Amino acid sequence: MAVPKRRKTRSKMRMRRAHWxxxxxxxxxxxQCRQPKMPHRVCGNCGYYAGRQAVETE
Ligand SMILES: [Zn+2]
Structure with missing residues (x-):
């Protein structure tokens, strides 16, 4: 497998990381409860997903 001969310069490294x-x-x-939740995840507040109780909550 090919191995880089020279280390990338600080400048080149920073140019690449500028896009992170x-x-x-x-x-x-x-x-169900109007709380903010992540899409395609069970609601952390009420445990509902796709209109039914998917996870038990207290
Ligand atoms: Zn909810």
Whole structure:
């Protein structure tokens, strides 16, 4: 397998890392309790998913 002969310069490393950004997570409102939840996940507040109780909550 090919091995890089020279280490990448600080400049090249920083150019590459310039595209690493933090993104805000996507949220949607739970149709059951109106709390924000992650899409395609069971609601952490009421445990509902796809209109039914998927996980027991206290
Ligand atoms: Zn909910």
């Amino acid at each position: 950004k933090v993104e805000a997570p996507t949220y949607s409102a739970c149709p």
